[in-house]
Amino acid sequence: MKPKIAVFDFASCEGCELQIANLEEDILEVIDLVDIVSFREVMKEHSDDYDIAFIEGSINRPIDEERLKKIRANAKILIAYGDCACTGGMNKLRNDWSDRENLKEVYADANIDGNEFFNIFPTKRLDEIVDVDFYIRGCPVRKEQVLYYIKRFMTMPPRKNKDIDFDIKSKFLEIDDRSLVKYNPNKCILCRRCSNICQDVLGVDALGVVEKGNVAIISTPQNIGFEANGCIRCGQCVSFCPVGALDTDLKVNEMIQRLNDGSNHVIALDSISLASYVEAHPILSTMEPAEAEKMIVASLKEIGFSKVVQYDKYLADSLKQDSSTKVDSSMMSSWCLSAQLYVTQKHPHSLEICDENSPWKLLVDDMGKSASISLLTPCTALKGVEGLAFILSSDNLDELFKQMGTDVEFAEPEKGTYDGELVHNEFQHPGIPGEHPRSSVSITHDFLEKLETYSEPVDVYPCLMRCVSGGGNRSTIDELTIQNRIDWVKKLRGVN
Numbered sequence: 001m002k003p004k005i006a007v008f009d010f011a012s013c014e015g016c017e018l019q020i021a022n023l024e025e026d027i028l029e030v031i032d033l034v035d036i037v038s039f040r041e042v043m044k045e046h047s048d049d050y051d052i053a054f055i056e057g058s059i060n061r062p063i064d065e066e067r068l069k070k071i072r073a074n075a076k077i078l079i080a081y082g083d084c085a086c087t088g089g090m091n092k093l094r095n096d097w098s099d100r101e102n103l104k105e106v107y108a109d110a111n112i113d114g115n116e117f118f119n120i121f122p123t124k125r126l127d128e129i130v131d132v133d134f135y136i137r138g139c140p141v142r143k144e145q146v147l148y149y150i151k152r153f154m155t156m157p158p159r160k161n162k163d164i165d166f167d168i169k170s171k172f173l174e175i176d177d178r179s180l181v182k183y184n185p186n187k188c189i190l191c192r193r194c195s196n197i198c199q200d201v202l203g204v205d206a207l208g209v210v211e212k213g214n215v216a217i218i219s220t221p222q223n224i225g226f227e228a229n230g231c232i233r234c235g236q237c238v239s240f241c242p243v244g245a246l247d248t249d250l251k252v253n254e255m256i257q258r259l260n261d262g263s264n265h266v267i268a269l270d271s272i273s274l275a276s277y278v279e280a281h282p283i284l285s286t287m288e289p290a291e292a293e294k295m296i297v298a299s300l301k302e303i304g305f306s307k308v309v310q311y312d313k314y315l316a317d318s319l320k321q322d323s324s325t326k327v328d329s330s331m332m333s334s335w336c337l338s339a340q341l342y343v344t345q346k347h348p349h350s351l352e353i354c355d356e357n358s359p360w361k362l363l364v365d366d367m368g369k370s371a372s373i374s375l376l377t378p379c380t381a382l383k384g385v386e387g388l389a390f391i392l393s394s395d396n397l398d399e400l401f402k403q404m405g406t407d408v409e410f411a412e413p414e415k416g417t418y419d420g421e422l423v424h425n426e427f428q429h430p431g432i433p434g435e436h437p438r439s440s441v442s443i444t445h446d447f448l449e450k451l452e453t454y455s456e457p458v459d460v461y462p463c464l465m466r467c468v469s470g471g472g473n474r475s476t477i478d479e480l481t482i483q484n485r486i487d488w489v490k491k492l493r494g495v496n
Contacts, residue, residue, distance in 0.1 A: 003154070006038035006050035007081075008071055010057030010064050011091050011123070015140035016082035017041045017056050022143045030147060033154055048074055052153065054081040054136075058091040059124045063116055072130040077153070080126045083139040088125040090189070095122040096172070135161055173217065178225035180233050180383055181246055183207075185217045188245035194218060194237035201444055202462055204342070206231035218245070230345050234338040234462040235380030235471010248380050248471070250396045252403055258372055258389065259304035259404075266367050267300055267374040267392075268311035269293075271492055272431050275485040276378065276473040277394040283409040289492035294416030295408050302411065303404040307367075307419040311375060312493070314359035314366070315430060316423045319438075321357040322457040331457045333438060334358045335430045336467075337381040339460035342443050350448065351458065360385055366420075378431065378463075378470030393472035425494030430459060431467025432486055 009017055021042050023030060030036075037047040053075035059065055072078055083089045094102050099120050103112065112118040126132050136149055173185040195208040195218065206229050210219045220229040227233075238246045259265055274293060278284045284292040297308045315335055322333050330350075332343060334357040343351055355361070360375070364387035367373050374390040375382060376397055383391040392400070401408055428436060440459035441450045447460075463470050468485050476482065489495075 002033065002035050003052055004037045004047070004050040005034045005052045005054065005150075006047070006071075006075070007036070007041070007054045008038070008056070009040065010055070010068070010085075011060045012057035012082065012084045012089070014041060014056065016084075016138065019140050019143040020054075020146050023147060026143075026147055030150055033150060050075060052077045052079065054079050055085050055126060056081045058084045058088045059126065059129055060091065061117070061120050063119070065124075065129055068126065068129055077133045078126075078130065079134045079136060079149075080132045081136050082141050083137055085126050086135045086137050088123050089139065092123045092125075133160060176219070176225070177249075179227040179231055180248055180380065181226055181231065181235070181238060182249060183218055183226075184245050184247070187243050188218060189243055190216055190218075191242065193240045193242065194246055197236050197240050201464070202234070202236065203443065203447075204230060204232055204234075204346075204462075207237065232338045232341040232345065232462060233381035233383070236463060236469070238380065238471040239469060239473065239475045240477075241475075248383055248393075250390065250392060250399075252396065252399050255374070255390050255400065256403060264307075264371045265305050265374070266307040266309060266371045267305045267376065268309045268314070268363055269296070269300075270311040270315075270375070270377045270379075270431075270467075271429060271489045272378050272467045272470070272485065273376045273392075273394050273397075273472065274492075275468075275488040277376075277397055278488065279481065279484060280394070280398070280474060281409065289488050291413060293492060294413040295411045296416070297418060298411040298413060298416035299401060299406050299408045301415060303401070303406050305374075307371075309363075309367075309420045310418050310422055311359065311363065311377065312427055312429060313421055313423045314362045316427050317362050318357050318359040319430060321362075322354065325354050325357060325457075327352045327354070333430065333457040333459045336459075336461055337379060337385070338462045339443070341381065342462055343460060346443075347448060351460070360388060364388065378467045378472040380471040391472075394474055423493070427493050428495055429467070429489055429493065431461075431470070432489055433466050433468065434486070 007017055007020065018041065036043070037045070037050050053071050055068070055071065055078065059068055080086045084091060099122070103118060103120070136145060138145065176183040190209065192209060198207050199205045206226050207218055207220060209216055210221070211217060220226060235248065238248060274296060277296070278292050284295060287295070300308050318335050319333065322331070325331065329352050332339065332351040332353050334354055337358070337360070340353050340355060343353065360382055363375070364373060372389045373387060374392060375388055376392045378393070382388060430436065436459065438456055438459050440461065441447060443460065443462045444464070465482055468482055
């Protein structure tokens with residue numbers, strides 16, 4: 001009679017279980033040796049009659065501890081499967097903070113009291129609760145190991161193979177806040193997505209992994225800070241970071257205090273950021289873009305902004321002024337500050353930059369020095385620009401509305417009228433990928449080789465999908481999401 005195997009999971013990514021499914025044709029050999037009677041990831045059936053239990057994941061809640069004890073009571077052999085089960089894995093990093101702090105970090109001020117699913121204790125590996133007969137380590141376990149150990153268990157009982165115990169501790173390093181992009185090494189998992197985008201894709205090389213082993217962090221040679229090492233503030237590292245270890249600050253509380261002081265507060269809205277904001281709100285996303293825009297404008301006036309203006313209008317004015325500016329050499333369009341920083345630092349004198357045509361400068365000049373000006377934009381580089389009080393991302397806007405107690409989906413659309421001049425319907429946002437009347441060059445490929453003599457100002461852009469993937473947008477690499485943002489803006493501006 002073939003042994004019966006059950007596979008269970010607790011707190012984990014389930015990647016180790018997936019390795020069993022990834023055996024492909026070799027799974028037939030496993031089925032010849034054993035009967036799999038319970039495996040949530042690949043089958044609906046479940047049985048409590050099993051001989052061997054493979055368990056992935058660490059234990060974080062009392063209800064999980066009780067479930068683990070029941071599995072142990074049923075299993076003749078219990079196997080800790082993967083690093084989370086064997087050592088507690090990455091989940092055990094949270095043990096350096098209190099349970100209440102951990103819950104607040106994830107769920108903020110949501111009311112979770114009285115719900116057993118949120119009743120947690122410090123993370124434990126399996127053998128801190130029950131006896132474990134065998135350990136299969138890996139993150140994830142290699143699929144070849146699965147087949148090897150199942151064959152081994154068929155011919156001999158597992159001999160406990162536990163190595164020396166060791167604890168997992170966080171690094172407790174200080175946050176690097178010397179640059180616009182701030183780095184929290186205590187959140188970083190060293191996935192290297194930020195260094196790949198900055199070094200290999202963009203060629204900026206402002207940050208990377210330094211040191212080795214358990215002291216490795218994201219930094220620069222000689223630890224001089226990102227901006228001292230050529231950061232162009234594009235924010236692509238922020239967009240690509242999966243754990244929020246890289247970020248840019250917005251002091252929402254300070255902004256709320258400013259809004260309540262009775263001064264002249266102006267906010268300009270970039271349509272690409274509006275697209276990113278709308279996609280996260282179910283009701284707004286079902287509206288016509290122009291109607292959703294009115295709801296947002298009305299809500300901003302409700303919370304205290306004296307004027308709400310189109311940033312797209314200043315982008316259009318910037319492009320017009322660039323086209324009418326005469327220079328002696330090739331010239332770069334002025335709408336992208338990150339591109340200006342890149343050209344200035346990496347390839348000085350390759351293109352002439354008329355930064356007086358920049359849309360943010362046109363905005364500041366138009367609103368006057370007495371106004372407190374905020375800007376909703378996908379461009380993180382604009383943080384710290386003289387004359388702009390606050391730079392908001394779409395997430396920042398969400399937080400602002402929440403703290404002010406405003407629900408955008410219940411705004412009065414008739415109050416959602418822009419102040420000042422508006423762009424014409426056929427305006428083509430320079431941050432949208434696609435056909436543009438101007439020549440364009442991405443900094444990611446053969447930048448200098450493409451700088452021929454242009455009769456018109458050339459668009460230079462660092463972000464992979466122009467402003468649609470700017471660091472101030474909600475992070476995504478999903479092609480459908482990117483295309484939906486593009487389509488939303490085009491529909492809003494009447495572009496075919």
